Amino acid sequence: xxxxxxxxxKVEEGKYETWKSKGYFTAGDKSKQAFSMVIPPxxxxxxxxxxxxxxxxxQDIVARYKKMQGxxxxxxxxxxxxxxxxxxxxxxxxxxNGVDVTKITREEFLKAAWGWKDEYANNIHSQWAKMGxxxxxxxxxxxxxxxLNYAVRTVFVSLYNKGLIYQGERIINWDPVQMTALxxxxxxxxxxxGQMFYFKYNVVGExxxxxxxxxxxxxxxxxxxxxxxxxxxxYKKYVGKKVINPANGEQIPVIADEYVDISFGTGAMKCTPAxxxxxxxxxxxxxxEKPIIFNKDATxxxxxxxxxxxxxxxxxxxxxxxxxxxxxxxxxENIVHPVGHSERSHAVVEPMLSKQWFVKMRPLADQAxxxxxxxxxxxxxxxxxxxxxxxxMENAEDWCISRQLWWGHRIPAYYxxxxxxxxxxxxxxxxxxxxxxxSDVLDTWFSSALWPFSTLGxxxxxxxxxxxxxxxxxxxxxxxxxxxxxxxxxxxxxxNHVRPFKEVVIHGLVRDELGxxxxxxxxxxxxxIEVIDKxxxxxxxxxxxxxxxxxxxxxxxxxxxxxxxxxxxxIWNSARYVLSVLPEKFEPKEVNVKELSPLDQWIxxxxxxxxxxxxxxxxxxxxxAASSHLYNFVxxxxxxxxxxxxxxxxxxxxxxVKNVTYQTLFKCLKDIILLIYPYTPFxxxxxxxxxxxxxxxxxxxxxxxxxxxxxxxxxxxxxEVLFSIIRDVRxxxxxxxxxxxxxxxxxxxxxxxxxxxxxxxLERFTFSKVKEVDDSIVNMRGELKIYDNxxxxxxxxxxxxxxxxxxxxxxSEEENEILRCQKMLSNPNFIAKAPKEKxxxxxxxxxxxxxxxxxxxxxxxxLS
RNA sequence: GGACACUUAGUUCAGCGGGAGAACGCUUCCUUCACACGGAAGAGGUCACAGGUUCGAUCCCUGUAGUGUCCACCA
Numbered sequence: 033x034x035x036x037x038x039x040x041x042k043v044e045e046g047k048y049e050t051w052k053s054k055g056y057f058t059a060g061d062k063s064k065q066a067f068s069m070v071i072p073p074x075x076x077x078x079x080x081x082x083x084x085x086x087x088x089x090x091q092d093i094v095a096r097y098k099k100m101q102g103x104x105x106x107x108x109x110x111x112x113x114x115x116x117x118x119x120x121x122x123x124x125x126x127x128x129n130g131v132d133v134t135k136i137t138r139e140e141f142l143k144a145a146w147g148w149k150d151e152y153a154n155n156i157h158s159q160w161a162k163m164g165x166x167x168x169x170x171x172x173x174x175x176x177x178x179x180l181n182y183a184v185r186t187v188f189v190s191l192y193n194k195g196l197i198y199q200g201e202r203i204i205n206w207d208p209v210q211m212t213a214l215x216x217x218x219x220x221x222x223x224x225x226g227q228m229f230y231f232k233y234n235v236v237g238e239x240x241x242x243x244x245x246x247x248x249x250x251x252x253x254x255x256x257x258x259x260x261x262x263x264x265x266x267y268k269k270y271v272g273k274k275v276i277n278p279a280n281g282e283q284i285p286v287i288a289d290e291y292v293d294i295s296f297g298t299g300a301m302k303c304t305p306a307x308x309x310x311x312x313x314x315x316x317x318x319x320x321e322k323p324i325i326f327n328k329d330a331t332x333x334x335x336x337x338x339x340x341x342x343x344x345x346x347x348x349x350x351x352x353x354x355x356x357x358x359x360x361x362x363x364x365e366n367i368v369h370p371v372g373h374s375e376r377s378h379a380v381v382e383p384m385l386s387k388q389w390f391v392k393m394r395p396l397a398d399q400a401x402x403x404x405x406x407x408x409x410x411x412x413x414x415x416x417x418x419x420x421x422x423x424x425m426e427n428a429e430d431w432c433i434s435r436q437l438w439w440g441h442r443i444p445a446y447y448x449x450x451x452x453x454x455x456x457x458x459x460x461x462x463x464x465x466x467x468x469x470x471s472d473v474l475d476t477w478f479s480s481a482l483w484p485f486s487t488l489g490x491x492x493x494x495x496x497x498x499x500x501x502x503x504x505x506x507x508x509x510x511x512x513x514x515x516x517x518x519x520x521x522x523x524x525x526x527x528n529h530v531r532p533f534k535e536v537v538i539h540g541l542v543r544d545e546l547g548x549x550x551x552x553x554x555x556x557x558x559x560x561i562e563v564i565d566k567x568x569x570x571x572x573x574x575x576x577x578x579x580x581x582x583x584x585x586x587x588x589x590x591x592x593x594x595x596x597x598x599x600x601x602x603i604w605n606s607a608r609y610v611l612s613v614l615p616e617k618f619e620p621k622e623v624n625v626k627e628l629s630p631l632d633q634w635i636x637x638x639x640x641x642x643x644x645x646x647x648x649x650x651x652x653x654x655x656x657a658a659s660s661h662l663y664n665f666v667x668x669x670x671x672x673x674x675x676x677x678x679x680x681x682x683x684x685x686x687x688x689v690k691n692v693t694y695q696t697l698f699k700c701l702k703d704i705i706l707l708i709y710p711y712t713p714f715x716x717x718x719x720x721x722x723x724x725x726x727x728x729x730x731x732x733x734x735x736x737x738x739x740x741x742x743x744x745x746x747x748x749x750x751x752e753v754l755f756s757i758i759r760d761v762r763x764x765x766x767x768x769x770x771x772x773x774x775x776x777x778x779x780x781x782x783x784x785x786x787x788x789x790x791x792x793x794l795e796r797f798t799f800s801k802v803k804e805v806d807d808s809i810v811n812m813r814g815e816l817k818i819y820d821n822x823x824x825x826x827x828x829x830x831x832x833x834x835x836x837x838x839x840x841x842x843x844s845e846e847e848n849e850i851l852r853c854q855k856m857l858s859n860p861n862f863i864a865k866a867p868k869e870k871x872x873x874x875x876x877x878x879x880x881x882x883x884x885x886x887x888x889x890x891x892x893x894x895l896s
Numbered sequence: 897g898g899a900c901a902c903u904u905a906g907u908u909c910a911g912c913g914g915g916a917g918a919a920c921g922c923u924u925c926c927u928u929c930a931c932a933c934g935g936a937a938g939a940g941g942u943c944a945c946a947g948g949u950u951c952g953a954u955c956c957c958u959g960u961a962g963u964g965u966c967c968a969c970c971a
Contacts, residue, residue: 037933221969228971246971259971293970301971308971370969416900423899423967510900511966545908547964579919581910584901585964589908591920598933599919609930656910660918675930759936766937772926852915861951862914870914877915 034611034722038604040568040597044714048161056731057166059106059500067103068500069095069533070484071167072508072516073175075114076152077121080159081550082542082588083509085560086576090539090655091507092165093577096710097650099166100735106500108487109160109167111153113176115476116210116218116376119439122148138438138471145439149174162564163573164713166731171496173487175479176441183486184441184479185458187527192456196392196526197433199445199454203309204432206384208330209377212436213388215475216429217514219381224371230298230362231355233258233275236283242267242275243362245297247369249355250347252279253336254304256320262288264299278360279351280337289314306385322385330382344382389434389443389472396522397428403525410521410531413653414583417510417538421521424514433475440473481519484532491527506533509541510583537653540585542576547587558588570712571597577711578659582652599663600715603704606671607719610701613682613694618724620698623742629689630747630787631681632696635674637743638665639700644738646707655711662707670700673755680796698723703736750786753822754793760817761798764826776800777827781809784821810891818842818884832895839892846885853878 035042051057059068069091074084095107122145123133133141153174160167173180191197205214229249232241244258255277260267267286274283291314292301305315305322315322325335332339332347339347355361372381401422403409412418434443446455446467461467479486484506488497502524508517517536524532543549544556551557563572574596580586623636642665649658674696681693702723709716709730720730727733757780765774778800791802805825810816814827815835828835853874856862863871 034930036931038931217967221967244971248971291970296970298971303971310970420900420966427898427967514967541965547908549965579909584909587908589920592908594933595919598931601933602931605931605934607930612930660910663918671930672935679929762936766925772936773928849915856914856952859951863951865951866914874914 034604034608034719036605036608038597038601038715040570040600040714043718044164044569047714047717048164051166051729051731052161052169054729056729057107057168058170059104059168061104062499064102064104066106066499067098068106068108068503069505069507070108070487070503071110072506072512073110073112073173073480073483074156075117076111076149076156077114077117078152079155080560082558082560082563082576083550084159085163085572086542086586087507087509087539088160088163088165089573089577090537090653091505092163092573092713093655093710094505094507094537094653095166096713096731097735099731100706100709100733102734105166106171106496107165107167108171108173108500109165109169110173110483110487111149111156111175112476112480113149113174113439115435115437115440115473116207116212116214118145118148119437120210120376122439141438149176159561162561162569164569166713171487175476175483176439179489180479180482180486181441183482183490184474185444186491187482187523188444188474188478189456189458190527191391196395197389197456198392199387199389201385201387202390202430202432203307203312203383204386204388205372205374205381206326206328206330206386207374207377207379208326208328208382209379210374210437211328213386213432213434214374214381215432215477218375219372220375221370221372223368226367226369226371228297228365228367229352230364231278232360232362233278233300234360235270236274236276238273240270242270242286242300243298244300244302246302247367248307248348249279249351250332250339250344251304251307251325252277252302252351253332253339254306254323254325255279255284255302256305256315256323257284257303257318258286259289259292259301259303259314260286260299261290261292261294264292264294267300278355278358287318289317307383309383312385324385326382326384388432389445389474391431391433393428393430396526397425399525400518400522401425403521403531408531410533411535413535413537417513417536417583420510420513421518424518425522428518431475433478434470434472435475436471437473440476441479443470443472443474445470477515477519480516481523482527484520485524485528501528501532502530503533504535506536508536508538510538511541513538538583540580540583543585543587545587545589547585550588563593567593567597568600568714570600570715574600574659574711577655579656581656582654599666600712602671603666603708604715604719606666606675607701607705607722609675610697611722611724613678614698614724615694618694618698620702620725621695623695623699625742625744627688627692628696629681629692629789630750631674631677631793632692633744633747634751635669635696635700637745637748638669639703640738640740640743642669643703643707643736647735647738650710659711662704666704670704674700676797677793680793684792705730706733706736709733747787749784749821750790753784753786753819754790756819757794757817757822757824758797760824761800761826764815768830773799777814778802779805779809779812779814779825779827781805781807781823781825782821783823786822810887811894813895816842816888816891818887820880823887836892836895839888839895843885843888843892846881846888849881850878850885853881 071091072087074080091107095105099105126133126144188197205219207214226247228245228247230243230245233244234241242258258275260271270286271288274285277284303311303314305312305320306324323335325333326344327333330344332342334340339351374381444456444458446461446469449466449468455461484503485497485501488494488501490497520532524530548554548556560572571593575593579592628636642661645661646658678693678697681689684690705716705719717730720726765772780802782804794802809823809825812825814825815838817824856874857878
């Protein structure tokens with residue numbers, strides 16, 4: 033017997049361990065069709081946040097749903113080493129432990145990092161368990177494990193040999209705190225307050241000068257020229273002359289190039305080829321030197337004379353003061369301008385010329401774009417996110433993949449110590465003593481991009497790879513389409529000539545109650561484990577997956593988690609009722625529609641309709657819509673109507689009536705449990721195991737399937753009239769301040785054949801006596817209610833005036849409806865152009881309303 | 897500058913070419929034998945604004961305003 037109150041903690045305890053130990057999460061049943069997903073591997077940097085919970089719950093819903101539909105489901109778990117992020121955290125930990133991290137060796141650091149990884153992997157495992165994720169742990173992977181390293185090297189060598197990976201001198205984003213290069217998308221541009229400095233550049237040998245504006249005076253040590261627009265009349269006379277750089281007194285030429293915007297600043301731009309991407313292009317075009325003026329920690333280097341060793345911002349201050357002293361200072365403007373910051377260290381990123389490894393994007397991106405026009409394309413759900421992907425692919429620039437870190441896949445390139453020749457190969461050269469391996473590692477996303485196939489054993493043609501690749505579905509958030517989704521797609525197309533997944537389901541972000549992004553600095557993050565401890569995993573899972581339209585952001589609102597929990601309690605208690613009334617030796621049978629009473633048939637109709645709608649929306653990954661169909665069925669149809677009615681059926685002396693009711697109650701309850709199960713597996717399992725007949729676990733069950741043969745909607749009208757009458761009698765009592773159980777005399781004029789015994793239900797729920805009468809109902813004293821197929825008269829002694837007032841109200845309502853119908857039907861364009869069914873429907877409505885009006889008028893006449 | 901969303905009840909959000917929906921909150925009543933984490937009844941909305949398409953627009957199109965996100969970025 034179930035307890036009166038649903039207690040999520042009791043319900044959730046132990047279930048996960050049982051599922052896991054029974055091997056229910058393990059894929060491999062070859063008698064079934066395969067369905068596969070890989071988890072987006074969380075970073076081993078810390079605890080999982082509520083966004084992870086949302087994402088993995090969506091996947092768990094898909095996995096459990098597909099498994100119930102008879103697929104051999106593989107949901108492969110794993111984690112990401114998260115290069116920069118993890119290295120930063122491990123370094124910080126070491127520093128806090130008093131370790132001098134400047135003296136630590138690569139090997140010592142890696143040892144500490146692996147220790148960190150083990151610790152955090154444990155945390156993540158326990159979080160996954162609490163959430164109830166049906167992950168196949170026998171196949172778990174890590175982006176830095178040996179197998180994946182083999183895959184990474186394979187791809188690197190292959191791309192290198194095809195000329196798609198190259199080493200080059202480019203302006204990259206340098207993070208001077210982490211002391212590593214960053215790819216463009218690891219840089220966050222934010223509008224910071226800054227200053228625009230205006231300086232005099234004196235023309236050599238003349239008394240004239242140019243004014244040049246800059247936001248970064250410290251880069252003046254790397255300037256090679258001043259550029260003006262050739263069409264700029266103000267500066268034409270200076271082109272070809274030399275000016276004096278006020279920072280170091282060097283003479284630099286004035287050149288003309290279209291790039292310069294005449295209207296911006298002073299129209300004269302200083303050019304620093306080694307520290308600005310656009311200046312770099314100009315430097316290349318006109319064959320200038322590209323002097324680098326920063327050290328790796330963004331202090332000034334030996335090219336900066338007396339400023340050598342100063343921090344870049346300190347240098348800026350001192351330099352400006354000195355230029356003032358020299359009389360070359362014009363003015364300072366306070367401005368707000370976009371400044372790039374490192375995603376991880378938040379340091380101001382310094383554009384810096386540097387030798388790095390790049391992936392040549394154009395051919396790969398074009399391939400991905402071309403593939404989207406074929407049948408083998410990746411389907412985005414919702415569809416609009418395909419545009420984000422396409423936009424990214426169309427604008428992709430070469431991807432800087434080398435990182436000056438230790439925590440990551442070391443680039444398989446070897447430099448000959450004597451000749452400097454570069455060898456790229458899977459394994460070190462045989463005469464390794466003559467070589468030195470590249471010390472850089474690869475961008476984390478390089479290994480993440482291979483995740484859907486590297487985890488399955490690729491490049492080996494393993495059984496898993498053959499069976500589960502390409503995967504079926506990828507679930508991820510829209511903010512990661514650039515970083516990850518696009519890279520998985522082009523890497524898989526390049527290496528496997530096939531998409532990595534058939535569909536990618538994009539979900540929104542979980543925001544805080546005020547709609548703000550959750551972040552550490554705001555301290556507005558929600559710890560899923562705390563929520564689970566309070567309300568249970570099921571309530572959290574249900575809340576997170578059913579409260580937003582697909583791809584739309586949602587807010588975390590605690591009240592809504594409570595509402596979810598209340599819903600589960602409702603299901604719990606309806607189950608408690610059903611289980612308490614079922615006879616001890618209950619045996620479920622297939623529904624035989626011939627035996628069903630109209631009430632049973634009605635609820636079966638509703639149930640089948642619900643199964644159909646839920647399944648349709650599950651297929652579309654629209655969990656909001658799917659769950660709402662089920663919710664309405666549970667509350668309105670099952671609990672409010674059928675369950676109450678069943679109390680009357682079960683008080684019958686007729687064993688047949690009772691048996692059919694048992695069967696119907698059981699079927700409804702079981703299907704509700706099965707339909708809610710993917711969302712809330714714990715409570716579903718608990719209720720399932722309490723059913724009088726069940727398998728070892730709900731995980732072995734089959735998803736309910738819509739069965740058209742069970743639907744006979746012919747009874748719906750009878751049942752709906754019955755419900756309407758009950759509702760109206762109750763309302764009548766409230767309006768007239770009568771007790772809910774007051775007995776009234778009801779007269780009924782039926783225009784359809786009602787089912788046998790309907791009166792019993794009517795009397796039980798209205799506490800009243802029911803008499804069938806004929807058309808003479810209009811002659812009788814009392815309140816008249818009109819339905820499509822019946823008229824109800826509540827016999828009463830109320831004053832004539834009251835009754836007339838009510839009748840007048842109803843008359844005017846009917847008249848309004850008639851007017852609306854007539855207006856539509858009198859429009860010749862409506863008749864001519866609207867679909868015929870619509871016209872017919874309106875005509876029928878009009879007829880009904882006119883009949884009702886006639887009855888009301890007749891009644892009114894009789895009364896007065 | 898470019899792209900993509902969003903604007904519907906007090907709040908948070910669904911939805912839809914043909915009479916506006918849910919949850920929470922609010923008001924009134926009810927501890928009746930599944931559930932007070934409940935039940936019954938109810939109040940509450942010119943569906944941002946302006947045009948257009950259409951027989952008909954909250955829904956489709958265009959524009960405007962506001963909000964949010966992403967990409968790019970000017971020395």
